[in-house]
Amino acid sequence: MTTLIRRTGAIRTVAFGLLLAFVANMALAVQPDEVLDNPALEARARDISKGLRCLVCQNESIDDSNASLARDLRLLVRERLVEGDSNEEVVEFIVDRYGEFVLLKPTTGGWNWLLWAAGPILFVFALIVGGFYLRGRSRADAPTEAGLSETERARLRQILDEQG
Numbered sequence: 001m002t003t004l005i006r007r008t009g010a011i012r013t014v015a016f017g018l019l020l021a022f023v024a025n026m027a028l029a030v031q032p033d034e035v036l037d038n039p040a041l042e043a044r045a046r047d048i049s050k051g052l053r054c055l056v057c058q059n060e061s062i063d064d065s066n067a068s069l070a071r072d073l074r075l076l077v078r079e080r081l082v083e084g085d086s087n088e089e090v091v092e093f094i095v096d097r098y099g100e101f102v103l104l105k106p107t108t109g110g111w112n113w114l115l116w117a118a119g120p121i122l123f124v125f126a127l128i129v130g131g132f133y134l135r136g137r138s139r140a141d142a143p144t145e146a147g148l149s150e151t152e153r154a155r156l157r158q159i160l161d162e163q164g
Contacts, residue, residue: 055098
């Protein structure tokens with residue numbers, strides 16, 4: 001009984017430690033000195049930061065990343081908001097500076113439509129090619145009716161009679 005209680009206590013301790021580490025990791029990204037005094041501007045900054053990619057981590061938003069470049073981008077976002085830029089102007093400024101790669105959700109305009117459409121187009125192309133391949137293969141495997149000459153028919157009857 002005491003062993004079960006110890007194991008349960010150990011499991012709770014490990015779970016609490018993991019939860020604490022997860023929460024601490026999330027809390028470390030945005031430093032207290034970055035937070036704006038105006039809660040509305042801070043909320044806008046957080047909203048914008050969640051849509052911008054950390055150029056170091058590449059699969060995290062700058063809001064979640066601890067990289068120094070992500071910090072610089074967070075400060076830049078807040079600086080632009082304090083100067084009076086709208087959310088779209090801030091994102092446009094950063095995209096102009098770092099390229100469209102900085103967006104976690106790239107646009108579908110310009111040449112990006114080709115990237116968005118490439119997957120479905122290639123899938124349809126693969127289905128068509130696969131259909132032609134299977135159709136041609138089934139034709140090749142199907143027995144063909146060849147016109148036999150009289151000598152070939154006689155030889156075929158002879159072979160069949162010998163076996164049966």
